[in-house]
Amino acid sequence: MKKIALAVLLASGLMAADSGVYIGADIGNTAFDMKASALGVSAEEKDDGGSQTLKVGYYLDKNSRACISYQNINVDGGDAYHFGIGYDYLIGDNDIKPFVGGYVGYGSAEVDVYSELDISGVVFGAQAGVNYAINDNFSVEAGYRYIKSNMEDTINIIGVDVKLEVDPIKNWFVGVNYKF
Template sequence: MMKKIALIAVPATFLLGANVAQASDNSWFVGGAAQKQMSKSEQTPMAQNPMLGQDFSSKDRDWGFELKAGKYLGANDEHRVTMTYTNTDGGSTYGDYEQQNFLASYDYLYSLSADNRWRAFAGVTAGMAHTKFDGADSANDFVYGAQVGVNYRITDNWETELGYRYLKQDFSATASNGDKFELDRTEQVYLGVNYRF
C-alpha cells in the first residue's frame, strides 16, 4: 500500500510543480554532496548449511556521494523538484555491497530568515536502487521515503545544504557460498553544495 501511495505521490508533486512554475521565477540548479549512509540488513551466514551460522541484524555505516539536478518553483522558491543519483560502497560482516540510487523527489521549503537565505525543507522521494552483493547477482528494486534538512543561500549562485534521507528498501541476495543478505532500509546524512543558474 505504501509503495502505491509513493508511486502516485511523487509524479503528482512534479505536476503540481509544473503548474506553480507558470507564475514563478524559476531557478535551475546542479549540485553534489558527500554522504554517510547507515544500512539496516538481515544476514544469514552459510544459509545452505544452517548448522554453521544463524540469522542476525547488522547496521553498517559507509561513505558515499551524490549528484543532483533540479528546479526551484514558486514566487519565493518554496517548491523544489530534484533528480538525484547516489553511490555508496557498503561493508557488512559477511560481504560487501555497492548500491546506486536513482531518485525523484519533491520538497517544500520554509523560510527561517527575513532575507530568505536560511530555509528548512521536507519532502518525499521515490525511485530505483541498483544493488550488488559480493558473489551474487545484482538487482533493481523500488525504493521510497522522505527527507528533511536545512538549506543556506550563500550567494545568488551558490548554496549549501545539510539533509537527512530515509529510504525503505526490499533487496535480497544469496552469494555463491550460501551467505544471504537482505537490505531493509538505508538512512543517509549528506552535506553538499548547489550551483544555481
Template sequence: MKKLSTLALATTLGIFSFGAHAAENFAGFTWGKSTVNTDRSSSLKQNMDGKNRFDDVIKNSGTWGVRAGQMTDEARYYMTYENVSDDYGSSLKLRQQNLIGSYDMFVPLGDTTRLFGGASAGLTKLENESKGYTRDSDIGYLVGLQAGILQKLGDNTSVEAGYRYLRSNAGTEVSERGVGKLGSIDVHSSKQAYLGLNYHF
C-alpha cells in the same frame, strides 16, 4: 466575450511567465554517511549463525551523489544519483546505487536560510560483491522522507545539511562458491546524513 478571452489568455501567460521567472535550475553534489539495515532469510540465519554481519557492511559508510532540478522560493524538485560501497572484514562487500526523485517544501528562516522537508521515491540497485561468494544484484523500489536546512551563499550557490530515511525491497542471493546458495538478504531500510553544495543557474 472576445475581450474576456483575451484577458484570460493574458492572465494565463502572465502566470506562466511569473512561474518561469521565479523558478531557477540548480545542480550539485552531496557527500554523507549511510547505514543500510538488512533482513536475512531463515535459511541464511541457519547457514550463517550469529549476528547479522551484513548489517555491518554499509554502516556509516561514505556516500556520494549528484543531482539536478528546479527551485522556487516555496519548493524544489530534483533527481539524485547516489553510490555507496563498503566491506566488512575480508569477505563481505555490498554496493548500493540509488536513483531518486524528490520534492521538498521550504520554510523560510530569513532572507537566505530555509528549512526543508519532503518525500522521495525511486529505484535502488543492491549488489553483493562479497569475496568467495557468487556475485548477485537486484533492482527494487525505494520510498522515504528527508529534512534539513538550506543556506544561500550568494546569487549562484547554496549549501545544505540534511537527513534522509528510505525503505526498500531490493535483495540479493548469498551463494558461496563451491557450496551453493546459503540464503538471501533484503534491504529493510537505509538512513543517511549528508552535506550538499548547489550551483544555481
C-alpha cells in the same frame, strides 16, 4: 490598462527569478542494515560508509524544488547505489530555509563474493534539513534522509536458499547547489 499589463509582466518576471534549473552535489555518511535469512534463521549486519550524491533539478518557485539524483554508497565488500526523483518544500522567505521532502527510486547493492547476486528494488523515503542561500546562485545545505526499501535477492548456497534484504538506508549529508 497599460499599468495593469506592466504590473503583470513585472510580477511574472519576479516569479521567474525564483524558478530555474540547479545542479547539486553532497557527501555524507550512509548506513544500512542487511539481513540474511534461511531455514527459519536470520542474521543482520550493519554497513556504514561514505556516500556521494549528484542531482539535477528545478526550482518550481522560491519554496519548492524537484530533482533527479544518483547516490553512490561506499560499502564493505561490494557496491551500492540508488537513483530516483525527489521533491522538497523549503519553508520561509529568509536566506536560511528548513526543508522537508520525499523521494522514490531504485536501489541496488552488489556483493563482491557472489557476482551473480544483485540485491535490488524500489526505494522510497523522506528527508529534512536546512538550506542556506549564499547568493542568488549558490546555496549550501545539510540534512538527513531516511529511506525504506524492498531491495532483496535470493541465492542458493549448497542447496539452501538464502534471502538477502537491505532496509532501511539512513544518510547524513552536507552539500552545495548551483542555480542557473
